[in-house]
Amino acid sequence: MSIRTRFAPSPTGFLHIGGARTALFSYAFAKKHAGEFVLRIEDTDVERSTPEAVQAILDGMAWLGLTHDEGPFYQMQRLASYKKVINSMLENGTAYYCYSSREELDALREAQMAAKQKPRYDGKWRPEVGKTLPAIPVDITPVIRFKNPLRGVVAWDDLVKGRIEIANAELDDLIIARADGTPTYNFCVVVDDFEMGITHVIRGDDHVNNTPRQINLLTALNATIPQYAHLSMILGDDGQKLSKRHGAVSVMQYHEDGYLPEAVLNYLARLGWSHGDAEIFNLQQFCEWFDLNHITPSAAQFNTDKLKWLNNHYIKLADLSVLAKDIVTRLANSGVNVTDQPNLQDAIALYRDRANTLNELAASIAYFYQLPVIDDAAKEKHVTHEVTSALNDLTDLLAKTDWTAEAIHAAINQIVTANTLKFPKLAMPLRVMLTGGAQSPSIDAVMAILGQTETLKRLKALLN
C-alpha cells in the first residue's frame, strides 16, 4: 500500500514556523516512500477561519516549495460525508444526543476543578442498558456525543515517542457535532484520515492527547488505524513558547526579512531531526534521507544565528540573476532605484559573502545607486589633512586610469609609494568617501564597479 501523509492546518492565521516544519516532515516522508502528500484545510471553526488565512497558508507552502499531491480539501465542503457517518453512529448506538446546556457543563467543569479532578462530561445523557434517561428539555438543541468505551486502555506505538497508553477512564464522551449540526475537529479528522486513506499522521505533539479519542472513534467506525508520529514543538529563540510576541512567526515573515526558502527549509529540517553530522542539504537530499526514527522527541529551541549562517551559505551559492531580481525589489522598497550602471550582479557578487540576509545585502550595495550617508566619525578618522594632497593627486591620476580593478590598484599604489604611505592610509579614506563607511570589500574592486565618473564625482565633492 502506498504511503499517504497529510498536512491539516486550520486557517485561523498565517503558516507559522512550527506548522511549516510539520508540513515539511509530512511532505518528506511521503516523498521518501514515493507516496502522496495531501493538503487539507480544517475550517470547521467558522468563527475563526478566514479566506485570508487559507491564502496565507497556501502562499507559505508555495514559497517553501512544499507542493501537495492532493487537495486542498476543505472540511466545510465535506459536511455531507460527516453527516452520513454521524447518522450511522446514531443508529448503531456509538453516538447519542446530549441535552446538557452550556451553563450546566460549565458548572460541572468548575465543580470538578474545585474538587481537583480532571474536568470531564458526567455521562448524564449517555444511554446504558437499564438506565432511565432524564426527560428531554424542550428548550435545548442537543449536541451529539461519541460513546467512548468506559474501560480498558488505548495504546499505540508512536513513531516518534514510542508506546503511549492512555486509560479510557481518563477520556469522556466528546462532542462530535455541535448544536448547529457542524461536526467538530476530532470527528472530522478521523473521518477524513480514514476516507482519504491516510497511512501516517505526522503532526504536532499537542495532539497526543487527542490521539486516543481518535483511535476510539476510528475503532467505532471499523476503520484502520493510521500510524502516528508526534513532533515536539518548536520554542522561540528565548526558549519560550512561540507566540505572536516572539518576533517572526509567520513563514512569510522570513521571506520579508530576507531569508531564502532553501535556508529556512534546511534549518527546519535540522530542528529535531538529524542525519549523522550532515548540516547542509537541499530539499531533495532531505527527502531521500528522511526517516521518522531520527526525530528527537524533545522540544527544540529556534536559533536565529544558525538560520543566518545557513542563509549566508545559500546566498553565496545562489544564482546571481535570481539574487539580482530579488534585490531590485528590496532596494525599490527602500526607495533606491537600481540603474543599468553600476552593474547590479557585479555589486551583489562583491558583497554576497558578507550578507546574512537579502535585506543586509540590499542595504550594503545601496550606495552604488545613491549617495551614501557619510559616517562622520570614520571621515574624521581617515580623511585627514596629512593625506588630502595625496588623495588629490590620486584623483587626478584616476582621471587618466584605465577603469579596471588592477589598474586602479596600481594607481593607488603609485600614489602610496610617491608619498611613502602604507596602502590602508589611502584605502580607508577612499572607502569612507565612496561607500560612506570604513568597511567594504577591496576598494579597487568597489571603484571598478562604481565607475570612473561616479568615483571621481564623489571624491571631488568631498576633497575641495
Next chain:
RNA sequence: GUCCCCAUCGUCUAGAGGCCUAGGACACCUCCCUUUCACGGAGGCGACCGGGGUUCGAAUCCCCGUGGGGACGCCA
C-alpha cells in the same frame, strides 16, 4: 488538580551497553590570510539534571526524585 510527554556543550544535535578521553554544527575566543570589515583556513572553550538499581561494563536499560512542556472546549 488529573493525565500524557520530555531531559547530552549557551543553542541544534550524534549516540540504539563496551568504538566515548562523549563527535559534529551555530555562537563565542585565539591565531592565520588580508587593504578595513567580512568570507575562508587552523586551533580553543564548552554537556551526559540528581539519586538509586540492573550489568564485568551505562550517556545508553529500569525505578524514584527534580525540572520543563503539553492536554483537559459546542477551538483546532
